[in-house]
Amino acid sequence: MPAYVTSPFKPVPALLIAGIPYYVSGSFDDKSAPTQGFVISDSSVTTTGTLTYMTTQGNVPLVGDLITVVGTSNDSGHFNVTNASILTVSAGVDASGVQNGVVTVTFTKTSGTVASGTADAGQVIIPRSEIGEALVNNTATVPVAVPSTQLMANQSKTVNATVRFTGSPTTATAYLQGSIFDIDSEYEDIGVITNSGSPGTGPTLEVADSAYRFYRVRYANVTGGVNNKVVAKITC
Numbered sequence: 001m002p003a004y005v006t007s008p009f010k011p012v013p014a015l016l017i018a019g020i021p022y023y024v025s026g027s028f029d030d031k032s033a034p035t036q037g038f039v040i041s042d043s044s045v046t047t048t049g050t051l052t053y054m055t056t057q058g059n060v061p062l063v064g065d066l067i068t069v070v071g072t073s074n075d076s077g078h079f080n081v082t083n084a085s086i087l088t089v090s091a092g093v094d095a096s097g098v099q100n101g102v103v104t105v106t107f108t109k110t111s112g113t114v115a116s117g118t119a120d121a122g123q124v125i126i127p128r129s130e131i132g133e134a135l136v137n138n139t140a141t142v143p144v145a146v147p148s149t150q151l152m153a154n155q156s157k158t159v160n161a162t163v164r165f166t167g168s169p170t171t172a173t174a175y176l177q178g179s180i181f182d183i184d185s186e187y188e189d190i191g192v193i194t195n196s197g198s199p200g201t202g203p204t205l206e207v208a209d210s211a212y213r214f215y216r217v218r219y220a221n222v223t224g225g226v227n228n229k230v231v232a233k234i235t236c
Helices: none
Strands: 022-025 035-045 048-057 066-070 088-093 099-108 114-119 123-126 157-166 171-179 188-194 204-210 214-223 229-235
Touching: 022 214, 035 099, 157 171, 157 188, 157 214, 171 204, 171 229, 188 204, 214 229
Parallel strands: none
Antiparallel strands: 022 229, 035 048, 035 114, 035 123, 048 099, 066 123, 088 099, 157 204, 157 229, 171 188, 171 214
């Protein structure tokens, strides 16, 4: 998602639907099926395992996606892992340069040595994962709007914001902000989430009895870390 746009030509804020998270930073592909395939071969040098599989469903995975493998037998079955983080990805191509469905990934496993390209069998599944975007200090996200169904003076509601930092910034703070009007200068901080560290489920901030019409997340105090990214979603 782009940062908050101050120009009057900015897009209309997305309308929140109760119970459905809206990603104001990062994204999640909920339209594609999990990647699945069958194992062709594997190899390892100490704790780094290399596994090649033929895709039967889904897309080529990304670095950081979580792979689960069952049914292999090489190295006493130590290639069988659950939610191991993918370290590298290489997609095979045919003579014309078109991907042929063969994918090679590496991940961390129990220490052992297996010769390169040793045939094996088994199954692979890699669920879709959230994709972070660059974490930029002193920026605010696009806003979301909460619908009003009645003309009442007090239309309070509960709003949740979940923020996950990756890249392990030394410090980082995310502020949930609210405003009656979608005007940059009128947003104010109504909650705070501090650095939640490496990839994983980030903390959720709940703000109850909130009567604002528009919400966004503001990032500040970002220092340190490498390749810092963030995923943030708002739910009502």
